[in-house]
Amino acid sequence: MITKIARMHYERGIRQVDIAETLHLSQPRVSRLLKRAAELGIVRTVVVVSQGIHTEIEEALEQRYGLAEAVVVDVEGDDSDVLSGLGSAGAAYLESILTGGERIGISPWSQTLLSVVDRMRPLRLAGADNVVQLIGGLGVTSAQARANRLLDDFAHILGANATFVPAPGLVGNTTIRDSLLAEPAMQAIATEWASLTMALIGIGSLPPSEFLRQSGNAVSDDDQAKLLAAGAVGDVCHRFFDAAGRPVASDLDDRVLGIDQQALRAVPRRIGFAGGAAKHHAIRAAVTGGWVNVLITDIATAQALLGD
Structure with a gap:
């Protein structure tokens, strides 16, 4: 029977x-x-994995680095190919998880996140309540326009309110930073940072990306030299870390107009979008140190993260 x-x-x-x-x-x-x-055992369930899907690698990344989720994109080639692949996969991923009620922070100086947002389609129902920049968005005019477009387009796609940070990401000294943070507008933004439910983060490396350099918000050559001497391999939102993912202390921390380390780590879902050979060390450090707990990356980077 x-x-x-x-x-x-x-x-x-x-x-x-x-x-x-x-x-x-x-x-x-x-x-x-x-x-x-x-x-x-009369009935047995077999899951047939489609070509280009790497669930075993994703699970291995999750187990090794304690990630809540890993998404591995089946894309190879030069940096532009990887960027395009991450953009398409990242857009599909966000469209599938954003169901409303989120308070999302997004880093404005990420070429990968620009690629993601460019490929997203407007959601039928609101995907979030608020979207706020995680670090200052003022810079060189052409780059600033792209950063503003990222936030504006993303908020429009989600049907959310957008909050821009009316200041550069990196200022000349602590006095300027403290003065700007004391402004009512910045205090209101700091309150928003403290209540985020999700952060979308680009993972930076040293030297910084061309997009960040063009923005006028990149660290100077002298500061880069000091960071490298201190062991820095990468950053998220200008918060630098070494190969083990430990914060690298420097006077830059007091010159950044953006979410601080404690507030960032308190965000429940911290999604890192990054790939490419030049960023392998930075991405490994970011997941090792818990700067992100969800990773969207390419197959070559995933294999490198599991290689040792």
Whole structure:
């Protein structure tokens, strides 16, 4: 009887209610017998993984680095190919998880996040309540326009309110930083940072990306030299860390107009979007140090992260 019911349901596609009527059984009994078929090994479930899907690598990354989730993109080639692939995969991922009510922080000086937002489609229902920049968005005019477009377009796609940071990401000294943070507008933004439910983060490396250099918000050559001497390999929102993911202290911390380390780490879902050979060390450090707990990356980077 168990085998007969299993064949009717799984091979012939007959619904449980119709099986019950045909065999003069109750539907709950048909359901129990189908469950028993699985327990006895009469029915076995096989998951066929589509080409280009790397669930085993994703699970290995999650286990090794304690990630809540890893998404590995099946893309190879030069930096532009990787950027395009991460953009498409990142857009699809966000479209699938954003169901409303989120308070999202986003780093404005990330080429990868620009690629993601460029590929997203407007959601039918609001995907978030608020979207706020995680670090100052003022800079060289052409680059600033792209950073502002990132936030504006993203908020429009999600049907959310947008909050811009009316200041550069990096200022000349602590006095300027403290003066700006004392402004009511910046205090209101700091309150928003403290209540974020999600952060979308680009993972930076040394030397910084061309986009960040063009923005006027990149660290100077002298500061880069000091950071490298102190062991820095990368950053998120200008918060630098070494190969083990430990924060690298420097006077830059007091010149950054952006979310601080403690507030960033308190965000429940911190999604890092990064890939490419030049960023392998920075990405490894970011996941090792817990700067991000979700990673969207390319297959070559994933293999490098698992390589040792």
